[in-house]
Amino acid sequence: MKLIKIKIIILILTAISISVSAQSELDNYLVIAAENNPGLKAKFNEYMAALEKVPQVGTLPDPAVAFGYFLQPVETRVGPQRAKISLSQMFPWFGTLNAREDAAAQVAKAKYELFEEEKSRLYYDIKSTWYNLYFTSKSITIIHENLGILNTFQKLALVKIEAGKASAVDELRIEMEILDMEDHIKLLTDQLSTQEIVFNNLINNEDVTDITITDTLISDNIYINHDAILDSIRINNHQVLSLEFQEAAYEYQQIAAKKQGSPNFNIGLDYIFIGKSSNNMISATESGKDAIVFPKIEITVPIYRKKYTSMVKEAIFMQQSVQNARLNKINIIENVFEKTNTEYKDASRRITLHNKQMQLALKALRILESDYATNGKNFEELLRMERQVLKHKLEVEKAVTDLNASVAFINYLTGK
Numbered sequence: 001m002k003l004i005k006i007k008i009i010i011l012i013l014t015a016i017s018i019s020v021s022a023q024s025e026l027d028n029y030l031v032i033a034a035e036n037n038p039g040l041k042a043k044f045n046e047y048m049a050a051l052e053k054v055p056q057v058g059t060l061p062d063p064a065v066a067f068g069y070f071l072q073p074v075e076t077r078v079g080p081q082r083a084k085i086s087l088s089q090m091f092p093w094f095g096t097l098n099a100r101e102d103a104a105a106q107v108a109k110a111k112y113e114l115f116e117e118e119k120s121r122l123y124y125d126i127k128s129t130w131y132n133l134y135f136t137s138k139s140i141t142i143i144h145e146n147l148g149i150l151n152t153f154q155k156l157a158l159v160k161i162e163a164g165k166a167s168a169v170d171e172l173r174i175e176m177e178i179l180d181m182e183d184h185i186k187l188l189t190d191q192l193s194t195q196e197i198v199f200n201n202l203i204n205n206e207d208v209t210d211i212t213i214t215d216t217l218i219s220d221n222i223y224i225n226h227d228a229i230l231d232s233i234r235i236n237n238h239q240v241l242s243l244e245f246q247e248a249a250y251e252y253q254q255i256a257a258k259k260q261g262s263p264n265f266n267i268g269l270d271y272i273f274i275g276k277s278s279n280n281m282i283s284a285t286e287s288g289k290d291a292i293v294f295p296k297i298e299i300t301v302p303i304y305r306k307k308y309t310s311m312v313k314e315a316i317f318m319q320q321s322v323q324n325a326r327l328n329k330i331n332i333i334e335n336v337f338e339k340t341n342t343e344y345k346d347a348s349r350r351i352t353l354h355n356k357q358m359q360l361a362l363k364a365l366r367i368l369e370s371d372y373a374t375n376g377k378n379f380e381e382l383l384r385m386e387r388q389v390l391k392h393k394l395e396v397e398k399a400v401t402d403l404n405a406s407v408a409f410i411n412y413l414t415g416k
Helices: 002-036 039-059 097-164 168-203 226-237 238-260 305-375 378-413
Strands: 064-076 079-090 265-275 291-300
Touching: 002 039, 002 097, 002 168, 079 226, 079 291, 097 168, 097 305, 097 378, 168 378, 226 238, 226 305, 226 378, 238 291, 238 305, 291 378
Parallel strands: none
Antiparallel strands: 064 079, 079 265, 265 291
16 A cells, blocks of 8 residues: 555656656746847847837937127127127926926837737747647657557457468558558658757757657646636736826827917027127226027917927827727727636646546457457457557547647736
8 A cells, every 4th residue: 555655756846757757848948038039139129229219209309509790780888799609498387397208108018918928929829839849749659659559459460361361451451551550650750850940940049950859748727717807908907008108108298288288488698709899988897798698588479389299289189089999999909808717618628538538448458459469359449449459548638738728828918
């Protein structure tokens, strides 16, 4: 009894070790892809470019410097005015720059969520492709094992044929089965090669030549709380978050447009160069003394209101458009989740079903094999049951693959 318990513990620890090793290898591929995938890099550069927009819109306009030379000097008490330098700075209405800066910051946040969306999608594509690689590779292994069983049946059939207890047709049937299996292996090998190319393109790393695939894929079961996942989609999905930030950006654009319709202030000073006076009545200290006129204040009054009203309305309409797009996106993603959740539950049921069916088929196969070895009967039923065993083995692996892919896609939808 103790020996049985020890064996069970060893099997469990082995399964856990395989699962952890497989997950570690998959995580390694995700890191490589995050560093090398060109599509992800493009989204990140878009985000970085949007960040650079913030200081551009939040900075005062450049100050203006003007120089003027009097072709006909203007005579003053202390001498003729020869030239003038003017320096001025325009100041928009209070809060205008902050509103523009806030709008640009929200746009940058929206770009960042699109970058996160691209990364999440890339991770899902890598996981699903890796799971498909596992299934194709595992199918080749299972069919190879099945060929070994068919070869055993072939030897048994030849013995029965030589003993006169079976027809030569039995051996021909097995030969046909073997040819079908070998052809299927070739097809799967071609599919595996294509999937490897797709996977390598996703991670975009020439250093990775051999893709490590686990021998056993553990079912990635998760507890799915339906309402909790829907809440997570509404709160954490990167596409939804991006639209929320866009909506906030247009709200700040409304504020900026309203403030842009307020007066602007222009503050400056003039420096005038004055030549020596010809009037002998002016003292030497006052003659030719330069004059400074300070301050100079100008107010730009936005009289034509139609332009500014249209700018506010444009921002309002765009905000409503993005708001509707966000609600529509949530509805679409929720529909996709419902479909994926159904696929998850179906895959979970199929794992249980085909495991049971496989065990029953194996028992039936042993009985039929024993009967054929004894009296040479029911060979056609023996081959049919052998195909059932193969079918259910493959279906178990397909269900595990589908379940893991469903979990990966649900995680993608919830922004994980």
